[in-house]
Amino acid sequence: MTAEKDAPVESTKAYYCVECGKCTGICPVSRGLEYSPRRMVKRALEEPGPEVARDGQIWNCLTCKLCSEVCPSGVDYIDFIRLVRSRAFSAGLSGSCSQGGQLNTLARLMAADSLSQNRNFWTEGLDVARDGEVMYFVGCLPYFDTVFDELKPDTLDIARSTVRILNAAGIRPVVSPAERCCGHDLLWSGNADAYRALARRNMNEMKRLGVKKVITSCAECYRTLSQDYRELGADFDVRHISQVAAELLEQGKLRVAASDRKVTLQDACRLGRHSGVYEQPRDVIRKIAQLVEMPRNRSAASCCGVGAFLTCGAHSKKIQLERLTEACGVAGTLVTECPKCQIHFKCALKDKALPDTKSLDLEVIDIASLLARSLEAGKR
């Protein structure tokens, strides 16, 4: 075997696995589906080479990173899964995408050379720039409202709110009509080539515009731009809107109206466990509402149930229902920091096959939307 062959085992230190099964014991997927992170690693160790990539179970992982968070051997399990999926994809295998591959297709289309997107239609009435040092990376928000039409997720409200927050502090962000999907979902579903094509396009565009700092309103964009683009040579500063807002509030640059409504926070796995950002979103919420924690919070937070739009099914719904019930137990509003968490939770709340959701009286709202509302209230 060559080093290249066993890249997933080598680079993730999977060989440190002591087969204690702690990962499986905490994995939210293992509780409903035939799946064991420990056995995946064991297979890779026992059958070096591409065999493990043929195991259909690799697509069950949410890459939520709860397993790595508790692994005594520090195995980077989600990166292991990413690399194995990449190998599987190269062999012509793929997971079943929950939106019939629609989102994956969109992302792949965006990697194409000639592409005419009408992705800035929502900026009307907002103060945005054509070029400059600070960019708002919008991500797939302009597409989500169309794809998830029947859910009415209104994800563009997140984009508008983000710009409103920046505008309120006197920041005029660049919003590029040539922006493409960050490539997150392609990267995590094994299509590394298409991901790299998207990444390069975005990086070139940022260079062309003279961007030094990128603000995202999506936890997945945040992780991808701040960690994965960096591996490809990106050197711009990346901040999630909650981080930017926390600083602006601290500096007194935003006037907000505090409300006494009880809200709780869904730590997005990409912002929390993947990036270690836990406190700034909380700092923001504390300034505008009453923050109440769910029992599972910060690094212990539960996943929203779907990763990279793969394998949404009955078990994902169970994870979501559990989380929504947990949120309902402490607050009337669940704040998200990733548009995808919001889509998945709203989907579960509207799912007629889940009779229990009827009793859940819960508003799901993004942190940018919540803050923008509070800015409006602050004006009055």
Add this chain to the structure above:
Amino acid sequence: MKDVLVIGGGVAGIQAALDLAEKGVKVHLVERTPSIGGRMAQLDKTFPTMDCSICILAPKMADCADHPNIRLHTCSEVTALEGGAGKFRATVLKHARHVDASKCTGCGKCTEACRMKGRIPNEFDFGLRKRGAIYLPFLQAVPRVMNIDEKKCLFLKAGKCGDKQLCKEACERGAIDFDQKDETLELDVGAVIVATGFDLLDPSAMFEYGYGRLANVRTAMEYERLICASGPTGGHLEVEPTKEHPRSMAFIQCVGARDLRRSPFCCSVCCMYATKEAVLVKEHYPDTECTIFNVDMRALGKGFEEFVERARTEYGVRYVRARPGQVTEDPRTKRLTVWYEDPATGRVTTMEADIVVLATALVPNAGTAALAKVLGIEMDGHSFFKVTDPLMSPVESTRPGVFLAGYCETPKDIPESVAQASGAAAKAYEVLAREKGGAANA
């Protein structure tokens, strides 16, 4: 012959002090807390013989207090060490107890009278019992002298305690002295023995096991206090909130230990004490199911493997090779569920438990780095004190004349700590003898 300074009043320090004292050497035994005894005093029974821990230790503690060659310095810490082997000068900071040791009989009337009585978590019982601002750390404490907690005593903190100082009024011997000041001692010693033991890793950061959040999740040291006849519950294990005894117990091993991001090393005693603890459950409540979750069984000492085998076959303790991933709680009943991967099937399995006991990592004392600096000795990569040669010089620190004993050097059990302490005492004696010989020849 010069005196010897022993730092740390646990079983290792006690053994080293007694060995030297018996040889006619004068020993200064310095202990940071108000009583000697250390961790062994907190244990209920010892493995594999199931002897009562304090019953073995208490006579040795008393010997230390009574021995004409041993001077106890409790509430004290070493702040400087000048000179070299054979002629050290140590500075010892003796914190005020605010109680005159020559007058106090340890009768406890002051404790009864204290306004803070029953309001301060007791360190010895890990907060499972509450004490006052003036207190005796535990029943068998040596010296049997009360101690005033400066940070909690209303009078010492604010200069006022109601309309009168109740403890002072209660004390028939006038032993309470609020004006007592910290003292600094300069000690000329020929050798130093360091035996500062271990601390417990706080498992609250390991959210997966819910310690601090789930009422029925306990650390193994808390369990030792709970199962102990002189402990906070008189030796009865109580499940919250029913206060009934447990029907099912789970012991989770290697909590933060053998964990590359926490304590990568094996603490060397947990497999055995968990076995002992499970056997104790069975002795108290024969029908209670006991499951020990461990990754490897490390029963390396004499009679250890046999002890584990007895636990398995005679007592019916179940061993499962797994590290549980999570402990969850039924919010209504407070009953716990342990989630683990069944090693045979590879599937997630659960077991219900009334109490879960965490074998938390035993780590070098929090003050190790500071003490290493004071003493001018090196630490190893895990913050244990370093020996010059782990094979041939297992008690010599990196500074000549300073010797190591017990867990502070590397993980070990009680008999190993005692053996190393005797070794350190013998080595210290060599230094003194050499120095004395040198002086005679000069």
